[in-house]
Amino acid sequence: MSVPLLQAEDVLVQFPAPGQAPIRAVDRVSFSVAANETFGVIGESGSGKSTLGRALVCLNRPDAGRILHDGADPFALTGRAFRAHRRNYQIIFQDPNAALNPRMTILDSVCEPLEILGEATAAARRDRARAMMDRVGLSGSYAGRYPHELSGGQKQRVNIARALTVRPKLMVCDEVVAALDVSIQAEVLNLLAELQGEFGLTFVFITHDLGVVSHVSDRIAVMYLGKIVELGPAARVRHAPLHPYTEALLSAEPSALPAAMRTRERIVLHGEIPSPADPPSGCRFRTRCRFAEPRCAVDAPAFREVQPGHFAACHFVDQLTLQGPAS
Amino acid sequence: MASDTSKQQGRPGPEMGHRPPLLSVRELGVALQTRGGNLQLTQNISFEVGAGERVGIVGESGCGKTVTGLALLRLLPARSMQVSGKILLDGTDLLRLPGRQMRAIRGRQVAMIFQEPMSALDPVFTIGQQIGEAIRAHFPVGAREARERAVDVLDRVGIPLPQRRHDEYPHQLSGGMRQRAMIAIALACQPRLLIADEPTTALDVTIQAQIIELLVKLSSEAGTALLFITHDLGVVAETCERVLTMYAGQVVEDAPVEDVLVRPRHPYTSALMRSLPNLSVPKSVLPSIPGRVPNALAMPAGCRFAPRCAHARPACGRAQDALPVGADHRVRCARFDELELPGTAA
């Protein structure tokens, strides 16, 4: 087997917290992503998805463990080599406005990454930017406009074009469709899928929307309080989850099906995600888990391969009968 | 079905449909006054909410859901927005009430909760003060009694340690707890109708599930009618008995939830359902709706959905009326009878 495009080995990212132990936003997480794959990451707010995503593209430096791009550690590179490497690993964020300078025209925004890299001539850069805008469905008439003249979906297209002009290998999409209406969301998801085929892109797709993640992903990782609690092929995670947290997430997803087609009992998780500054002992999910036993407060469950390619971290993974999604 | 507890609680039997409606909205329209003239944001909105009934309003952003909700309580800025039509609460037109009487309705008969629970709560008053204030605005009770009632309602909305939370400030609560506190404020005076504008949009799915469960439980226990505004069809399906689909400032379909999920009659409702990713084959191309919602400045003369509708015909070029499909189903589409549109169940 060839080297995966992206590997995370025991990655720890923490943030200093005044007067207490640091917050372990991402706590010893390992996985790999193959070229051309779409790797979904899902979990509640504060579970560490964005922090992980930022670490994957070298925006956060792991405090322990390694990120490997094509088998090599990008943090070993310095200066120019590091910057040249980073262009291959792009990230787009949820807020379509955040990455766009309100005083720059759309075309200038799309050109900017190329400009920073100092690539080609100004005219050639503009041509490439225009071509990419065209590709994401923004006609030339948008080139001279400013962000406030565009809708959310259009702004997200600009962000996509901007990230793509530098021809990255991997793109981390952090909640890119969360702020969009369903019909616009569908368009952007379709666009991303097309671009993946066309440019041979690899996606890490971060979202809290189960419908979205299971539609786009080949594999899904479920995060809870900084840990990956389940990881497996999308269809298996979706229809035959192994971890009680995944089960609860699936069950919480509101389903637009008629009542007669909703088969399962809804599990409503009690309480909220605990503070990552002071995670529960043993299994982190135990405070909300309907199967928790005394042992769960003592031992942290190992993250192990339960079925080929399907991992989970729960002591009782072999004994539990979990239900699939509500539909 | 049998196991779906939330849907069963307090679902009104068929006889409830014949009760006189609690709220009857007739030809409601909101116009924004601009320098360039009046801009009609919403138009011809008519619907009814029965006592204890749970009605959803869905539609994409900007279609006029919030404006409609705010208009019902006359919360729109009077200086820049003009409301026309009738809002009958028990037969009394709210739009004709003098200010003082309208204030007596707000919070007492009809209450409202909003999307962003952080910015919707006053940051410098405790949760308890904000609940107590609502109670004392409508009931002649002392501070002690107000406190007791506030603690009680905090308890009812499932806030742990209500005595302590009573004296805490909004920033000390998590997002989910804040939304519970908002619900507590709204329900403190036991209103007969609660308008909830996207109350779960800013929350995690797990917390959303908790809030939905709570709203449905409280509404069925106290017989409070619910007007649930959301852009999420799934939330409507799990919460409401009837749903209004809004498009470009109009209600384009008004139907029982179960009917519309199985067989929507308006092409827009159907298209919305088909674009949901969780109902599609993974990795397939998602059916999307081409084009954009028309701008209020440039509304199509005929059917407002026509420029984006896959079923448009020349006949669609004239303005569409709300046509009855059955006893409790209306749709604003001339072709509803000829079309066989897929719902979520297809």
Place this chain on the structure above:
Amino acid sequence: MNRRWRMLGERLSQVIPVIVLATIIVFGLLQLVPGDPAMTLAGEQATDERIAEIRHLYGFDKPFLVQYGTWLGHAAQGDLSRSLLSGERVVTLIGQSFPHTLTIVVLALLISLLVGVPLGILAAMRAHTRADTAISALSSVGVAIPNFWLAMILVTYFALGLGWLPATGATPLGESVVGSLRHAILPALALAAGGIAELTRQLRSALLEVLSSQYMRTLRAKGLSETAMICKHGLKNVGVNLLTVIGLLFNRLLGATVVVEAVFAIPGMGSLIVRAAINKDFPVVQGVVLSMVLVVVATNLLIDMLYSVLDPRVK
């Protein structure tokens, strides 16, 4: 409560370096002033020996740091040395002048609040109406009008013309409250015009911002009246802005009294420092500046503490 004390401690520890720095600047700047204070002190016809003697007596011949150290040491014990002119203790001089200044400033602040706050509320409640326009026009005038000019008009009209109030001088508060207020009212009014205008404008815009916030909509949806919304929720929410404005205003009034005291011939801090500066009476200048710095620092400290009372989010 505990938290508040700890916060006070923290703030104090931040304030001390500020004060030390201020004293260094005050002390250092005076060294740059041309002219030899010893010569001034000794008088026109003094011999060189006499000048040297005086220089030695006052320590003017020591290195800067030593002079500073001695001065700071004494100042910390409340000894600000003596006036080179009158030989009186600087602390005594300040003790006599400061109450006059404080009376005027506090009175001016009170007038600003009593007039500015209601006007600000009125302007916000009636925003974009004629009343609002009238109030903003008035406050523009108030901001633009120079203090001393207003002071002279007030003197001419109320003191010299109508003879209702004394034109000049001051009575210590301890001697006669009425007398003191009678003397202070015109200077305070002269000072307050700008304060009223400033408060009205700031309060209006802060209230309008609060009124357009989401939680105001919630309050309206609960059935509260407009008056309850503004007077209870509006005011408490703008409390922090208001405090900031009051703090700045106080400091500005303190500075502005110099001119007004001159017009009304009030023996306050302004007059004291003007006279001392003209006569190169260094110890007095230093003492006055130091005490002003202390007052300003103390005001800011108080305001900081009040923030945490008004806004629960301030930690």
